[in-house]
Amino acid sequence: MAEIVCHGVNKKYGAHEVIPNFDLRVAEHEFIVFLGPSGCGKSTILRMIAGLEAITGGEVSINGKIVNDLEPRDRGIAMVFQNYALYPHMTIYDNIAFGLRRLGVSAVEIDRRVGEVVDMLGLKPVIGNKPSELSGGQQQRVAIARAMIKTPEVFLFDEPLSNLDAKLRAQMRLEIARLHKNLKTTTVYVTHDQMEAMTLADRIVLLNAGRIEQVGTPEEIYARPASLFVAGFIGTPAMNLLPATVGENGTRLDGQGFSLPVTPGRYRLAEGQKVVFGLRPADLSRTSDAATAHALSGTVDMVEFHGDQVLVSFPLGAERISAFLPARHRPKEGDKVSFAYEAEAMHIFDAAAGHSLLHADN
């Protein structure tokens, strides 16, 4: 078990800076998820922790020891790759046993430990097969077994479920969660799938263009996005974002097609400030009282069926508003509707800088 500390970590390819300055402390036993769009540098940071990518500047330490110049094999880590990275010419048994054999562990001991992880992951029937004879889910399980058997101090996962189909992904997600619950190994997990991040993480590190946008528990990131980027990235369907101007001493937001009151003191607003006002589709509920203060109205022009829920959308000024409603109470296209929301559901961001204007003590 170990703590990982990244201090001022920096990565350049020639003159091109991919990771400007990355600071993070991963506590012992913690499950950290790096989340971000493709190309945000999350895999690069993971590979620097693993030692597969050289660190241009700064320090990475694992378990109190600076590992910048250590070979991957000497860092006490195990990694699971997106495309499994199994040794194609070896049987499943040999794949799992490979690392222990390099360490010179006795054959009896290897046999016992392989037996253990194989039982845990349900791989016993395929132990003599080659990787190409296994399904994607089984191959990823072998990769996890190969990582587990080394009893590493740190687990690194690089988009391990991206190559699996949706159903299998959900199942494997659960398995990884259960594994972490049992083993409590410090884990860094990279994904672009926010559902994986939300369900697995103790804390999410949300990255954009090599920089940390926000670090927090899934609840914090979802309920209190620190920036416009986080607000737009997290949440399915995506948050409604409307440009607005602050009016009347910071107590109202005026935009195309709406003028809404703001709880005084909750946000740092200055009159005349350009802001972006955000509301999650799920925070909107249908109301018959169009005159209520916290409501948006319009004519429905699209209804998307999602099963239990429907996504209803209507134009408002130059933008569109979507609301996530129970399917039983859905309006029809062309209906005039009004949606109410709680005052606390409002997210307000500075339009130019993108940061949240919510007061920190709220």
Next chain:
Amino acid sequence: MQQRQSLPYVFLVPTMAILVVLAFVPMFYAIGVSLENRTLSSPDSHFVGLKNYLLLFGDSRFVNALWVSVKWELITVSATMIAAIGLGVLMFEAAGPKLRNALSLIFLIPVLLPRVCAAFVWKFAFHPLYGIITYPYRLITGQPLDMLSSPTQALFAVAFVDLWQWGFFFAVIVLKLIEILPQQPLEAARLDYAKPWQIHVYITLPMLRVPLVSLMFVKMIESLRSFDLIYVMTRGGPGTSTETLDMYAFSQGFIEAGKISYASSMAVIMMVATVVIFTVVWKRLKS
């Protein structure tokens, strides 16, 4: 429908016809000749059955040539493969992408040289008095060194030239094969406590087993056809110490005795042995 079915034949028949004319006709003709007692000195000949073949196995020079051929195959194929894999892996581990490309280009030059040219260049390099290879020996001992006239060293000297021509070329191929391998298993091995040489022994080379076996076969076939190299450098000498089967057949058929039938029987034996051995080795190594 009729047209579509006949289309493959339109393409296949001319090629197959050319192949039959160029390969099978001489082959069967050689088999026919090997069963007669034809010579270049007399116009008439008759059928003698397997007499030529029986004579061959009592011919110590034939047995010697057979042994030289086997030695030649073993030495050149194993040396080329070992050098190519060693050099390819070394380039992969030690050289950056730019240096690798530059080296690859340089390493292609020997194989581009026609073999007769290479043979002449190296024959002079091995010259006992003026050669560059023998220069250090002369400098140290003051004695000339004549490797090509030494029965024990001549075959190795010629094999060295063969290695020079093909080893570098194959090293480039091995390097390119390693480069196009998926990198993740190699990275996984780095995390699995494998040292660089272990990664190659346990991961990259086994992953490249099939292309490497194919490469070895190319070299085996190529080594069988080294007549020109050996002929220019040693003419099979000194004595018969570098006389391979094809060279002995050639000299029996055209140089010394004109015994066409006798030479043909050797060619047939070579063909049968090659086909049998290659098939066995191929089946063994592929599985």
